[in-house]
Amino acid sequence: xKTSKKSFAKITALLMLTGTAFIAVxxxxxxxxxxxxxxxxxxxxxxxxxxxxxxxxxxxxxxxLARNYPAQAPIIPHxxxxxxxxxxxxxxxxxxxxxxxxxSKAPMIAISHYLTRNNHFLAQVSPRRYFCTQCHVxxxxxxxxxxxxxxxxxxxxEASANKKQH
Amino acid sequence: xxxxxxxAWRILCKPSVHYSLGFLTVGGFVAGIIFWGxxxxxxxxxxxxxxxxxxxxxxxxxxxxxKTTIHFTNRSGVRATCxxxxxPHKWTNKIARKMQASKEVWGKIFGTINxxxxxxxxxxxxxxxxxxxxxxxxSLECRNCHNFNYMDFTRQSPRAARAHSxxxxxxxxxxxxxxxxxxxxxxxxxxxxxx
Numbered sequence: 466x467k468t469s470k471k472s473f474a475k476i477t478a479l480l481m482l483t484g485t486a487f488i489a490v491x492x493x494x495x496x497x498x499x500x501x502x503x504x505x506x507x508x509x510x511x512x513x514x515x516x517x518x519x520x521x522x523x524x525x526x527x528x529x530l531a532r533n534y535p536a537q538a539p540i541i542p543h544x545x546x547x548x549x550x551x552x553x554x555x556x557x558x559x560x561x562x563x564x565x566x567x568x569s570k571a572p573m574i575a576i577s578h579y580l581t582r583n584n585h586f587l588a589q590v591s592p593r594r595y596f597c598t599q600c601h602v603x604x605x606x607x608x609x610x611x612x613x614x615x616x617x618x619x620x621x622x623e624a625s626a627n628k629k630q631h
Numbered sequence: 632x633x634x635x636x637x638x639a640w641r642i643l644c645k646p647s648v649h650y651s652l653g654f655l656t657v658g659g660f661v662a663g664i665i666f667w668g669x670x671x672x673x674x675x676x677x678x679x680x681x682x683x684x685x686x687x688x689x690x691x692x693x694x695x696x697x698k699t700t701i702h703f704t705n706r707s708g709v710r711a712t713c714x715x716x717x718x719p720h721k722w723t724n725k726i727a728r729k730m731q732a733s734k735e736v737w738g739k740i741f742g743t744i745n746x747x748x749x750x751x752x753x754x755x756x757x758x759x760x761x762x763x764x765x766x767x768x769x770s771l772e773c774r775n776c777h778n779f780n781y782m783d784f785t786r787q788s789p790r791a792a793r794a795h796s797x798x799x800x801x802x803x804x805x806x807x808x809x810x811x812x813x814x815x816x817x818x819x820x821x822x823x824x825x826x
Contacts, residue, residue, distance in 0.1 A: 525790075527789050543788060543789075544788070547813075549812060549817050553818060553820065554812075554817045554819065554820040554826065556812075556817070556826075558826075559820075559825060559826045565825070570793075
């Protein structure tokens with residue numbers, strides 16, 4: 466009777482020990498997720514799935530939006546996520562193509578879009594320029610995830626000119 | 632056997648000799664209700680989304696595409712089902728469309744579009760049928776919900792307001808001329824006017 470009680474206590478102690486060990490290992494594993502010390506836009510540990518921010522609507526804008534630097538692909542000033550762009554059809558071109566702009570009053574896609582990479586002109590939009598949304602994007606009114614320190618080149622030129630004067 | 636048939640034929644030829652006028656009138660009335668009601672019930676049963684997607688041709692192709700659009704799910708939960716856009720609401724037009732649909736039964740039996748590849752091969756043709764139908768009836772099925780008279784241009788985007796207040800208002804264009812592929816994917820649009 467006594468021995469059986471003792472052995473039972475022993476087994477319970479052993480079980481408790483292994484249990485705490487498992488919990489401890491789990492806690493350690495949770496703390497040392499690889500890459501967690503990098504700053505990312507997730508704002509959550511890699512092993513958790515945070516609730517995504519609510520969707521916002523694309524902005525509708527009167528006329529075109531200014532470019533921030535000369536080589537910037539113009540921003541789409543209207544909703545465009547519903548437009549089908551694939552092998553069969555490009556709905557952006559149904560307004561912005563050369564053959565369509567007289568009716569749609571939309572700006573024509575730039576002539577650079579008709580050039581191959583060897584600067585040869587094509588009759589139609591070059592395949593490398595076909596997928597509009599690779600460069601052109603609509604805007605949403607969401608807060609930036611990171612601080613932007615971009616300064617317009619005109620401001621930089623102005624600042625350096627001012628410096629020379631003084 | 633022949634005797635029985637002959638007797639039945641005689642009753643059918645001159646029923647008033649065998650049955651009372653009251654019985655025939657009331658009987659005809661009741662039979663009329665049953666047949667007419669049954670016909671319309673059956674017709675309405677074929678006029679539901681559930682019926683449409685009971686065939687894999689519709690369920691796996693066009694229905695999947697509809698699911699991603701605003702006509703299926705949106706903020707207010709008002710939605711359009713297949714017959715809202717593809718079957719006229721008026722009775723005579725509905726019957727005419729349903730008679731046309733017998734071709735679709737033929738297609739189902741002989742498997743005209745029973746694979747994804749066959750469906751894709753026919754997509755342009757099928758789309759053109761619907762464009763032609765909506766062009767001919769001035770986009771009636773669109774207008775069953777979207778009433779031009781109650782459109783507020785000031786609440787539309789600048790592009791939409793411009794198009795709706797000019798081409799649509801003057802009747803020069805109808806909904807389907809610009810709004811192709813709003814509920815399903817577009818086929819290869821080579822040569823289609825406006826694309």
